[in-house]
Amino acid sequence: MRKMQVRLSRAMRNNIHGFWMVICLALVIILPVTMAAGLYWKSSVLLHENSLLSLVFSKEWKPISGQFGFYPFIISSVWVTMAALLFAAPICLLTSIHLTQYAKRWVLKVMHPVIDILAGIPSVIFGLWGILVVVPFIGNYLGPWLGKQVSGYSILAGAIVLAIMIIPFVLNILIEVFKNIPDELTEASLSVGATRWQTVKFVLLKKGMPGIVAAFGLGMSRAFGETIAVLMVVGNVTRIPTGLIQPGYPLPALIANNYGEMMSIPLYDSALMLSALILFVVVLIFNLISRYIIIQCDEKC
Numbered sequence: 001m002r003k004m005q006v007r008l009s010r011a012m013r014n015n016i017h018g019f020w021m022v023i024c025l026a027l028v029i030i031l032p033v034t035m036a037a038g039l040y041w042k043s044s045v046l047l048h049e050n051s052l053l054s055l056v057f058s059k060e061w062k063p064i065s066g067q068f069g070f071y072p073f074i075i076s077s078v079w080v081t082m083a084a085l086l087f088a089a090p091i092c093l094l095t096s097i098h099l100t101q102y103a104k105r106w107v108l109k110v111m112h113p114v115i116d117i118l119a120g121i122p123s124v125i126f127g128l129w130g131i132l133v134v135v136p137f138i139g140n141y142l143g144p145w146l147g148k149q150v151s152g153y154s155i156l157a158g159a160i161v162l163a164i165m166i167i168p169f170v171l172n173i174l175i176e177v178f179k180n181i182p183d184e185l186t187e188a189s190l191s192v193g194a195t196r197w198q199t200v201k202f203v204l205l206k207k208g209m210p211g212i213v214a215a216f217g218l219g220m221s222r223a224f225g226e227t228i229a230v231l232m233v234v235g236n237v238t239r240i241p242t243g244l245i246q247p248g249y250p251l252p253a254l255i256a257n258n259y260g261e262m263m264s265i266p267l268y269d270s271a272l273m274l275s276a277l278i279l280f281v282v283v284l285i286f287n288l289i290s291r292y293i294i295i296q297c298d299e300k301c
Contacts, residue, residue, distance in 0.1 A: 036280060042273035045266055055274065061238045068271040070278060072240045076155065076248030077282075079241055080234065081224045083159035088167050089216060096174035097200055101186075108175070119168035127232030130161040135233055143245060153235035156244040161229050170219040177211030178204060210294045217290025221283045227252035251279045 046055070046068060058069030099108045139152025181204055189199040205212070235247020236257065259272050 032284075036277070039273055039277040039280060043270055043277050045270035046274055047270075049267075056278070059240060063268050063271065066267060068267070068274075070251075070275060072238055073249055073251045073254050073275065074278065074282075075240050076234070077224060077250040077252070077279075079155045079244070079248055080158045080162060080230060080250055081220060083155060083244060084162035084166060084223045085216065085220050087159060087163035088170060088219065091163075092167055092170040092174055092215070092219075093212070096171055096178055097204075100175060100178040101196065101200055101204070115168045115171055118164075119172070123165060123226065123229040124232075126161050126165050127229035130157055130229065130233040134160050138245060146245065148245065150245050151235070151247070153233060153247050154245045155234065155241050155248045158230040158234035158248065158250070159244070161233055162223050162226055165226060165229060166219045166223050169222055170215050173215035173218065174212065177208045177215065180211075181207050213290055213293045217286060217293075220290075221286050224283055224286065225252055225279060227256050231256055251275050255279075 049066075050068070055068055055070055056074065057071050058067070059071050060067040060069040061072065099111055134157045135152035137152070138154055138157055139150055142156075143150035143152070185203055185207060186199055189203045190196070194202070230250055231253040234250060234253060236249050236253055237247040238249050239247075241248045254275055255272050258268070
């Protein structure tokens with residue numbers, strides 16, 4: 001009788017814990033769907049009067065005249081994100097390889113807190129650093145060297161600041177990717193006469209490719225949605241940028257700059273909600289593409 005009661009008690013506890021786990025899982029699944037539905041509902045005011053394609057590909061942003069073209073903001077976001085990833089990717093990849101394959105163990109132990117500190121710095125501090133250092137460098141030195149008079153507030157300034165912000169995020173993931181590759185693979189490669197670099201190039205990079213793609217995909221998503229630091233140095237000029245040293249106006253900056261004071265204007269409020277929905281969809285697409293590449297890499301590996 002006593003054993004039966006104990007079994008029933010355990011079964012009840014298991015059922016209760018399982019129920020809460022299912023509830024938590026459902027919340028995780030439902031949350032992004034709810035967010036997307038809410039943004040679409042708030043954007044419907046503008047979508048009823050304009051087609052989505054005309055809004056996305058229009059170059060005119062004149063809210064007073066009822067013209068809401070998101071194309072300059074989308075292009076600016078893509079410029080900043082891609083440039084930041086191009087700056088950060090080789091630094092993160094080569095640093096992670098050095099720390100896990102070449103450096104002594106104490107170097108990695110010292111670098112871990114440094115990376116964590118860099119990751120914990122508020123984004124507004126990166127923005128201030130960009131205003132004090134990056135913007136004057138571009139405006140006073142790089143621009144004249146290229147034969148152009150620029151203020152320094154540009155896509156390039158935003159990309160540099162953004163690259164420094166995502167480096168610790170991507171670097172931490174890459175370090176864990178290389179640390180989790182079995183040592184037997186490295187030892188087997190070295191035992192047949194391969195050099196350390198050949199082992200890294202033909203064994204470790206191939207084995208860790210799914211994790212590397214995931215790290216860069218998450219870094220791109222993180223970079224695309226960053227707001228304050230980029231807003232402070234990118235220039236916030238509503239036009240399509242054609243070069244790195246020209247100013248831009250990314251989607252997160254548009255929302256942050258205008259949302260509070262424009263809530264009383266229905267169309268403007270709906271336009272900002274639509275920009276948030278576009279941001280949400282673009283990040284989702286980045287993640288889906290990254291997931292597809294990871295699956296392909298897993299199959300080939």
